[in-house]
Amino acid sequence: MMDMSKLPILKDYEEKIYVCNRCGFCRPACPVLSQKNMEETASPRGRMSLIYGLITNELKPSMTIVDKIYLCTTCRYCYVKCPAGLEVDRIIEVARYELTKITIAPPEAHKIISSKIDNYNNPFGEPQFDRIKWLQRESAMKLPEKAKVLYWVGCMASYRVQDTAITTTKILRHANVDFTILGTEEGCCGSVLLRTGQRNPVVNKYARINVEKISAKGVETLVTSCAGCFRTFSKDYPEIVGDLPFEVLHVSHYIERLIKDRRIEFKEGLPMRVTFHDPCHLGRHVGVYDAPRNVIKAIPGVELVEMVNTREEARCCGAGGGLRSAFRELSITIAAHRLKADALPIGAKVLVTPCPFCILNFEDATKVYGIGIDILDLTELVCKALRI
């Protein structure tokens, strides 16, 4: 039997897990379950039963259980559906942390990510200098040493979805924003580590270092591209290091503000019919639903057509919670399901989302499954409308 003294934090959740009355209302919400033949242990309810078994010593930690606990995108849709208000996603993150502490977790793919972040400051193991390669495509842009606004590009937009970094900087320049970036000094925010139970390096190192580097630039406002970075800075870091000395905005917030302040004006129309996908870590986790929609609605000519499953009820793209890195095929299948089940039936030809991680997974899904829909970052849509 497992030594329970090694699971003190999870033990704190025992009472909470007990309120799970096994009703199963969370089951249809889970993006993983439907792709796993509705197996109970792949459902939120099943995961709660497994974790309860671990806490009460009725189950021994095993690789099979670890697998089930990591088959979760931490999308939080189950929480929306739960009549008992159980934060299943949070409990899963804590369980991952506890399983990591006794070294049976995380899965190998997540261990490798952790070591790459440790050695290269990004989860892909790419050279640090390549973090600013996209800047070369953005015609020798000179940025000040210090500025009021700091654009936190994030690993995903720096290395994998560079169009997002380029279009975001184009918009900031167009609006004459006094901004800078950390450039080669930027590192990983640690989001993937927090979500996969590898909390300690973020608590002991990355949160403090990142906040110090940003503060040293005299920053008043931090703007992020990735929904995961946004959640990490706005929700996790304050829990770890206390109140931050700057405000944290997602780029959709910031563009909404620029439009309100008339620093961005759309002079020409953009005849386009689009639908919008809410990233889980922006929407359900932090409650940002209106800002990106307000940006889309401000563009003359663009028609926003909502999917049935939207806002709090938005189905996950499948990329988050470490699922893409450990279970790539499953993750892409979930993205394809979102497109086929929700976007195509409303006749959407373009899906807009404000998160490079969602974009990456959706684009992979369109290629793998031959789905005819264009995936656009919100900043790309804004650039098209501004003709920049």
Ligand code: SF4
């Ligand atoms: S957080 Fe999402 S993926 Fe995880 S159990 Fe809940 S519904 Fe399923």
Ligand code: SF4
């Ligand atoms: S909806 Fe909530 S109470 Fe019902 S089975 Fe799921 S986690 Fe348990």
